[in-house]
Amino acid sequence: MSDAQKNAGFEVKAEHLEDMARGAAFLGAGGGGDPYIGAMTALHAVRTYGAPRCISGEELGDDDPVFIAAMMGAPSVMVEKLTGIEEVETAISALERQTGRKAKAIMPAEIGGLNALTPVAIAAKRGLPLLDADGMGRAFPELQMVTFAVHGVSTSPLAVGNEHGEYQVINARDNKASENSARRLVIEMGASVGISCYPMLGSDAKRSAVRGTLSLARGIGEAIARGRREGDPFETLMSYLRSTDYYNQCGVLFSGKVVDLERKTEGGFTLGACKIISNEDDGRELEVIFQNEYLRARCGDETLAIVPDLTCILDAESAEPITTETLRYGQRVKVMGVSCAPVMRSKAALELFGPQAFGLDEPFKPIEELIAVG
Amino acid sequence: MSDAQKNAGFEVKAEHLEDMARGAAFLGAGGGGDPYIGAMTALHAVRTYGAPRCISGEELGDDDPVFIAAMMGAPSVMVEKLTGIEEVETAISALERQTGRKAKAIMPAEIGGLNALTPVAIAAKRGLPLLDADGMGRAFPELQMVTFAVHGVSTSPLAVGNEHGEYQVINARDNKASENSARRLVIEMGASVGISCYPMLGSDAKRSAVRGTLSLARGIGEAIARGRREGDPFETLMSYLRSTDYYNQCGVLFSGKVVDLERKTEGGFTLGACKIISNEDDGRELEVIFQNEYLRARCGDETLAIVPDLTCILDAESAEPITTETLRYGQRVKVMGVSCAPVMRSKAALELFGPQAFGLDEPFKPIEELIAVG
Structure with a gap:
């Protein structure tokens, strides 16, 4: 347990x-x-x-x-x-x-x-x-x-x-x-x-x-808070996630600055995309698209995380989660990819909320096949 | 009673x-x-x-x-x-x-x-x-x-x-x-x-x-049927209406032929207007406007019946009531005006379903003030 x-x-x-x-x-x-x-x-x-x-x-x-x-x-x-x-x-x-x-x-x-x-x-x-x-x-x-x-x-x-x-x-x-x-x-x-x-x-x-x-949400929040006191909230967060049943495949996909942000409210949804430029001065850009939630993170032609796995954007220092409506131009962020619960990856589940359900033209691939997790 | x-x-x-x-x-x-x-x-x-x-x-x-x-x-x-x-x-x-x-x-x-x-x-x-x-x-x-x-x-x-x-x-x-x-x-x-x-x-x-x-509806239908057997459905209908508590002020407003009909279904309503030309060869025309129901009958500048009083269009021979959706170009019709129940003519009632409630720019006048009834 x-x-x-x-x-x-x-x-x-x-x-x-x-x-x-x-x-x-x-x-x-x-x-x-x-x-x-x-x-x-x-x-x-x-x-x-x-x-x-x-x-x-x-x-x-x-x-x-x-x-x-x-x-x-x-x-x-x-x-x-x-x-x-x-x-x-x-x-x-x-x-x-x-x-x-x-x-x-x-x-x-x-x-x-x-x-x-x-x-x-x-x-x-x-x-x-x-x-x-x-x-x-x-x-x-x-x-x-x-x-x-x-x-x-x-x-x-x-x-x-x-x-x-x-x-x-x-x-x-x-x-x-x-x-x-x-x-x-x-x-x-x-x-x-x-x-x-x-x-x-x-x-x-x-x-x-x-x-x-709900317990897991509490545990994640506590891990971030503990990390802030101890010095590195991302380390405590990742360490906690690895101890969980569902969210144990995870990793930081990208670190950078929001340089482009399109967002509109349409049909009752918040829709849009953002571009994040790498801190590494290598010109790499990450594109994250969203419909209320972040759906996919992609660097060039390479998908790094895709629904139903979680793409999360956090403040680069405090690891405070950033929602699609509080995302701002110029923010320094880290983007994480996290595995969803296994029951969310079944064939029937993917039909309801896999990439195709959001109009994305690529198959679901688990985060652990897309990036080095651990 | x-x-x-x-x-x-x-x-x-x-x-x-x-x-x-x-x-x-x-x-x-x-x-x-x-x-x-x-x-x-x-x-x-x-x-x-x-x-x-x-x-x-x-x-x-x-x-x-x-x-x-x-x-x-x-x-x-x-x-x-x-x-x-x-x-x-x-x-x-x-x-x-x-x-x-x-x-x-x-x-x-x-x-x-x-x-x-x-x-x-x-x-x-x-x-x-x-x-x-x-x-x-x-x-x-x-x-x-x-x-x-x-x-x-x-x-x-x-x-x-x-x-x-x-x-x-x-x-x-x-x-x-x-x-x-x-x-x-x-x-x-x-x-x-x-x-x-x-x-x-x-x-x-x-x-x-x-x-x-409901009794009154049955009585009206029976009066029309009896009139058809006896020779004049309008006579038996009028005679029955005069015996009722509510519909006793009534009269035939116009006899003629439908020569113009505009009808559209919009916003869940059947909206439109028809023109009826007089049988008398005097060039007189009656205009009846409707929103699901007939709202007003007007001859030139003269209103002959207006909501909430009833404007009814009937087949000129059989006195079969003609609804706004079965009204057809070329039909020979009689148009009747009939008083509504007194409770329907109160100030509060007219605010809900008097002429203004239908966007008509004229006050309600009872049928018995507009035409010779009896």
Whole structure:
């Protein structure tokens, strides 16, 4: 059993939130929302309602209804508009009424600075446990890009809520249709909304979720913080990642400066690409493209990391994860490639969120085949 | 008590459906869907499940949940796409789940060839009574244009369903926002969908609905049929209308031939105008404009009938009501103006569905002030 799994089952206290948000932002691979907003939202809730317990699947009954809590929208907009938990509460309550089930546990859909921490706030407010798991062990831009879907759980019914108490519940014919409807609602209802979807029982969550990912986010955040105190956050981070079950194939792909950045908000997504010029004065450039999350890092014709493996951009000094919306011209960064959970690399999984699902014309290759890891 | 009210409380048998659909199409004032489709849908259900009972408000408990059953969409599309009752069943079931209430009675939202008869089919299938009432005693194009709204009943939550079992439940901040969301769903989910909205208890329905309108539709249809046998359907129709509580101010505005017809389907509505040239060889022309329903009849600068009063176009010989989608170039027609229910002419009512609500720049004037009625 890994260190991460030993951590399962803990109270998410106020003092854990900053590390957890930082680690979640790292796993968010550029997406999943802003960790500062995530930490603030969770902190307020934990102080007001008390610390929720983060539990492993073993503590969850097979028939216990599990409800997803997430924010959905273009990350650029979520930064401008401080999000509370009312949107998500509205969505969960609507979905509870529609399914006739009452939540017994809350789970994130994805791990990211906002989307791993919003569920902490909801669990605290509801006095419910938080399941130490999610649907990808990273972040992805579209609703159907989750292991729940790989394992046959339906997105629908799903509920979307906003800060005015407005909600819409959708039952669509397939998961992609759900994504299309929900994406339109994001634009219609306020550019960032609360969402609850993939209504599950405990047994569904246990067979379909990526486990231990909230503990892992916390562990990653703690490793970076420890490294800053000890002198090299990248060394402690890499050392921690190598000790985990999922993220153990990793390496620094590139060190340099952001010299080009194109970013637009379109169809509810933050889309774009950046160019990073090497520190080595050798003229080498790395291109990283993104759709909410970083999708691929490429140097010339050579792909160095590609979805669903994680491409992460971090501040070159502090190893603070940089999201697609906080990336700035002139930043000095290190780009890392990290293996995703093995369940995310199956054939069925790659159909949902491999390179082709993002319109990239090249096959998935694991990070350990693309670079020297270790 | 009028003849119509004495009719309240009857079994809606197979032999009533054709008359009821024809009368409903008359009251639909050009909208409310095709009576042939409405009658066929109801006939199939009544034969399969038995005749539902049409009850007056007195037979309904104050706490009995009443559910609206309707089709929504551009009438032109509903003609091309044979509608079943699955769309509406899907919507009602979704709304039942969302409200946590189980329907004890079914009610039409409006009276029209399809929208008065679809509820008959649903009531038959569910084995529930049909409330002899609706939200306008005619048809209107938009969801908020009902006496329910005039009396403060909220459109939301509302549910929309299609023939694939897909549904969406909406809780919007006000009734106009609900209409906008639902209208978009109509376009997205298939151009004609089933809808249930204005969830009510018996007490709400009793204080806010226009009563006796299903009986009245049946009475109107029977009067036209009787007139055809006796020689003059317009005479029997007018005579029946004069005996009713609501529709007693009426008259033939114009007799002539359709010489011009503009019609387009836009934003989920059937929009347009027609010109009718007089039979009298005096060059007079009547212009009738419509948005799903006929809104205004005008001869030169003189308005002869205007919403919410009914403008109805009928076949000149058979007095068969002609809907906005079956109106054709060259048809010989009579155009009638008919008073709406008094509750539809209040100041609050006119704000929701008077001329200004349709962008018409003239005040409402009752039909009895515009033409010689009687």
